[in-house]
Amino acid sequence: MSFREGPRYASGCTGSAVWSQRVSLKAGHSNPALDRRATLRDDLQQIDYLGSWPVSCEKNPLSAHFELHIEQGRRLENEKKTIGVVDSVQGIRWYKVIVRGEQAHAGSTTVADRADAVVATSKFIVFLESFAIETGVYATVGVVEVQNGSSNVVSGSTYFTVDLRHPNEDLLDQVEESVIEEMNQLSTAKNNRVTFAMEKVWHSPAVTFTSKAIQCVAQAGCRVVGPKAVMGPMISYAGHDSALVSSAEVPTAMIFVPSRDGLSHCPDEWTSKEDW
Amino acid sequence: MSFREGPRYASGCTGSAVWSQRVSLKAGHSNPALDRRATLRDDLQQIDYLGSWPVSCEKNPLSAHFELHIEQGRRLENEKKTIGVVDSVQGIRWYKVIVRGEQAHAGSTTVADRADAVVATSKFIVFLESFAIETGVYATVGVVEVQNGSSNVVSGSTYFTVDLRHPNEDLLDQVEESVIEEMNQLSTAKNNRVTFAMEKVWHSPAVTFTSKAIQCVAQAGCRVVGPKAVMGPMISYAGHDSALVSSAEVPTAMIFVPSRDGLSHCPDEWTSKEDW
Numbered sequence: 001m002s003f004r005e006g007p008r009y010a011s012g013c014t015g016s017a018v019w020s021q022r023v024s025l026k027a028g029h030s031n032p033a034l035d036r037r038a039t040l041r042d043d044l045q046q047i048d049y050l051g052s053w054p055v056s057c058e059k060n061p062l063s064a065h066f067e068l069h070i071e072q073g074r075r076l077e078n079e080k081k082t083i084g085v086v087d088s089v090q091g092i093r094w095y096k097v098i099v100r101g102e103q104a105h106a107g108s109t110t111v112a113d114r115a116d117a118v119v120a121t122s123k124f125i126v127f128l129e130s131f132a133i134e135t136g137v138y139a140t141v142g143v144v145e146v147q148n149g150s151s152n153v154v155s156g157s158t159y160f161t162v163d164l165r166h167p168n169e170d171l172l173d174q175v176e177e178s179v180i181e182e183m184n185q186l187s188t189a190k191n192n193r194v195t196f197a198m199e200k201v202w203h204s205p206a207v208t209f210t211s212k213a214i215q216c217v218a219q220a221g222c223r224v225v226g227p228k229a230v231m232g233p234m235i236s237y238a239g240h241d242s243a244l245v246s247s248a249e250v251p252t253a254m255i256f257v258p259s260r261d262g263l264s265h266c267p268d269e270w271t272s273k274e275d276w
Numbered sequence: 277m278s279f280r281e282g283p284r285y286a287s288g289c290t291g292s293a294v295w296s297q298r299v300s301l302k303a304g305h306s307n308p309a310l311d312r313r314a315t316l317r318d319d320l321q322q323i324d325y326l327g328s329w330p331v332s333c334e335k336n337p338l339s340a341h342f343e344l345h346i347e348q349g350r351r352l353e354n355e356k357k358t359i360g361v362v363d364s365v366q367g368i369r370w371y372k373v374i375v376r377g378e379q380a381h382a383g384s385t386t387v388a389d390r391a392d393a394v395v396a397t398s399k400f401i402v403f404l405e406s407f408a409i410e411t412g413v414y415a416t417v418g419v420v421e422v423q424n425g426s427s428n429v430v431s432g433s434t435y436f437t438v439d440l441r442h443p444n445e446d447l448l449d450q451v452e453e454s455v456i457e458e459m460n461q462l463s464t465a466k467n468n469r470v471t472f473a474m475e476k477v478w479h480s481p482a483v484t485f486t487s488k489a490i491q492c493v494a495q496a497g498c499r500v501v502g503p504k505a506v507m508g509p510m511i512s513y514a515g516h517d518s519a520l521v522s523s524a525e526v527p528t529a530m531i532f533v534p535s536r537d538g539l540s541h542c543p544d545e546w547t548s549k550e551d552w
Contacts, residue, residue, distance in 0.1 A: 073384050090383065094427055105538070106416035106439045107366065107513035108349050111408040118417050119405045122398035129395045132387040140382035141394050142422070142429045149419040151370055151437035158420075161427035163382045237383035262381070 008033050009040060010096065011202035016244035018055045022203070025055055057248040064213060064251045067242040070271050071256040072264035076231055082275050083221035084256030085232025087214045089243040090138075091169050091206030093176065095162040097183075099124075101194045103148075103156030115193035117158045118146060120186050124196070127182050128162070137175050138165040138237075162198075167235060169206045204239030207246045213253035221255070231256075238264075284309050285316060287370065287478035292520035294331045298479070301331055333524040340489060340527045343518040346547050347532040348540035352507055358551050359497035360532030361508025363490050365519040366414075367445050367482030369452065371438040373459075375400075377470045379424075379432030391469035394422060394431045396462050400472070403458050404438070413451050414441040414513075438474075443511060445482045480515030483522045489529035497531070507532075514540075 009031045011017075018028040029041035044050045054060050071077075076084050101117035125141050132139035140163040147157040162179070166172050183196035214233060221230040236243075236254060246252035260270040285307045287293075294304040305317035320326045330336050347353075352360050377393035401417050408415035416439040423433040438455070442448050459472035490509060497506040512519075512530060522528035536546040 073381065092383065105349070105513065106418060107368065107414055107441045109414075111405060111413075111415060116405070116416075118420060119401060122401035122405075125395060125398035126402050129387060129392070129398075137387075138383055138385075139387060140392075140428065140430055142382060142427045142431055143425040144394060144420055144422050144434075145425075146418070146420050149421075151418045152416065152439050153418045154416055155418055163428050165383045237381065 008043075010034065011094065013202075013204060013239060013241050013244055014040060015055065016241035019060070020057050020244045020248035022205070022244060022247065028055075057245075057250070062245065062250050065242060065245045066213065066217065066252070067240060067254045069236075069240060069254060069256060070259035070264060070269070072238045072259055072262065074262040075234060076256060076258040077260065077262070079231055080229075081231035082225050082229040082258060083217075083231070084234050085214060085218045085221060085230060086209070086236050086242075086254035086256055087233035088167060088208045089204070089206065089236040089238075089240055089246075089254075090165050090167045091172050092202070092204040092239040093162075093164045093172060093200060094202035095164075095198050095200050097124075097160050097162060097196055097198045099158045099160070099194065099196055101156055101190075102154075104154040106152040106154055109154060114154050115190050116154045117194065118149075118155045120190070120194040120196075121158045121160055123186055124182060125160075128179070131175070131178060131182075135171065135175060136166070137171060139163070139175070165237070167206050172206070202239075204243045205247050207243045207252075209242070209246055209253045210251040213251040217253045217255050284319075286310065286372070289478075289480060289515060289517050289520055290316060291331065292517035295336070296333050296520045296524035298481070298520060298523065304331075333521075333526070338521065338526050341518060341521045342489065342493065342528070343516060343530045345512075345516060345530060345532060346535035346540060346545070348514050348535055348538065350538040351510060352532060352534040353536065353538070355507055356505075357507035358501050358505040358534060359507070360510050361490060361494045361497060361506060362485070362512050362518075362530035362532055363509035364443060364484045365480070365482065365512040365514075365516055365522075365530075366441050366443040367448050368478070368480040368515040369438075369440045369448060369476060370478035371440075371474050371476050373436050373438060373472055373474045375434045375436070375470065375472055377432055377466075378430075380430040382428040382430055385430060390430050391466050392430050393434045393470065394425075396466070396470040396472075397434045397436055399462055400458060401436075404455070407451070407454060407458075411447065411451060412442070413447060415439070415451070441513070443482050448482070478515075480519050481523050483519045483528075485518070485522055485529045486527040489527040493529045493531050 014028045014031055017023040018025050031040040071084055099117045099121050101115035104114055128139050141160050143161040145159045146155050164172055187195050242252050242254050257271050257275045263269050290304045290307055293299040294301050307316040375393045375397050377391035380390055404415050417436050419437040421435045422431050440448055463471050518528050518530050533547050533551045539545050
């Protein structure tokens with residue numbers, strides 16, 4: 001079981017991010033593949049998909065935007081509903097962090113004297129968990145890699161990811177600031193012999209969709225499957241193109257259908273034909 | 277720069293560990309290669325090195341044991357000495373740990389409700405650092421791997437290594453007990469939804485060599501390079517076959533020669549011909 005997203009590029013929803021002018025065309029194009037061997041632009045060119053149509057909400061506007069998606073959760077399934085009326089998407093921010101310390105011998109460098117990247121990373125993760133519980137944000141470190149890790153070597157460098165989510169963008173701004181502050185404090189405590197370099201790789205803003213568009217979905221849902229099979233309004237925990245399109249002031253809403261066991265982005269993902 | 281040891285097998289000094297009867301022949305033979313495709317016995321058979329001579333300090337005894345080795349540190353180099361008289365080796369214990377939690381969605385499982393393997397691992401590492409500073413042991417987590425890690429997934433499992441070293445075996449016993457206790461506490465705090473499975477993969481005991489053998493090395497060193505170029509008695513921070521041989525009550529000592537920049541087990545390892 002896995003929930004992997006963005007298998008080839010670090011960020012997601014790049015098309016809608018550029019279209020809504022939250023990310024420049026140049027930045028979108030230079031999105032590197034995870035193996036660092038090509039950019040998104042290289043890949044688009046390779047398959048002849050680069051195109052000439054303007055990727056712009058101004059030059060190529062939409063009058064409304066409705067997105068059909070599997071729920072990627074169990075709320076519909078648990079309540080035996082077949083249509084979910086989505087009224088909002090929580091904000092999602094992805095970061096990648098590189099920690100640099102000093103590699104040292106496990107048997108001759110006293111623990112107090114070390115600038116151990118694994119220990120610094122662990123301290124940050126422990127902080128993030130308690131801070132997330134305190135503030136109510138969703139905070140996740142899902143990837144941790146020790147560079148040239150060896151059981152008898154004090155690690156000199158780690159890489160890890162941070163995923164922050166909440167419906168309130170202001171709160172996410174505050175959490176981001178506190179995260180940076182904590183990294184600085186951890187670094188200062190070791191006379192800056194441990195450093196954190198954090199980069200934001202994706203930002204899907206928290207949005208509330210347009211009431212008229214939400215009503216359209218609710219009414220159409222009730223007409224097609226009956227009011228008892230409709231759930232909502234409900235929030236989307238995952239990020240979607242709709243969040244970006246909506247941020248360009250396009251009337252937007254989303255329709256969820258059940259996903260078995262809440263599974264998503266994995267071979268076991270499944271929605272029955274009747275629900276689709 | 278790296279200090280990797282045991283490139284093909286998890287444990288080291290297997291021959292001397294079996295010979296000194298600290299590890300059974302069967303256990304030594306079943307030592308798996310890191311790729312899990314063969315055991316040490318398979319590999320010995322493959323190159324026709326299995327042999328029939330008894331690997332036993334009783335059936336195949338030694339009257340004395342002297343081991344020449346590079347220092348794997350900078351003490352000789354820093355003091356411009358060319359011979360180190362080693363009188364002791366600190367105890368080394370290697371463990372591998374598998375943490376199991378519950379994989380969950382980063383955007384819909386509240387942080388307090390999670391059984392996050394990365395967070396549990398981090399809490400253990402933070403504990404180990406402060407406990408090591410308190411007790412004076414050398415404790416290192418040099419490898420951390422998140423199984424099926426993904427930036428937007430709460431991790432369900434991690435693997436990490438622990439390296440403990442100290443000249444006092446009793447203290448190492450106590451630290452080992454406290455480590456297990458901390459793991460149990462971290463597990464209990466999450467209603468056992470997070471579990472730690474720890475396995476000791478190598479144990480090189482702390483030893484003090486035989487005074488007569490130490491004197492032999494000191495006298496011979498003084499005769500060959502002169503007393504000013506001899507350092508000692510000094511401890512070995514790394515594990516060696518001599519520690520195991522000595523534990524079988526064989527008169528043992530070691531001779532260190534300088535290793536440039538303290539580097540060891542890497543392509544830059546170097547000892548000049550004059551020092552060898």
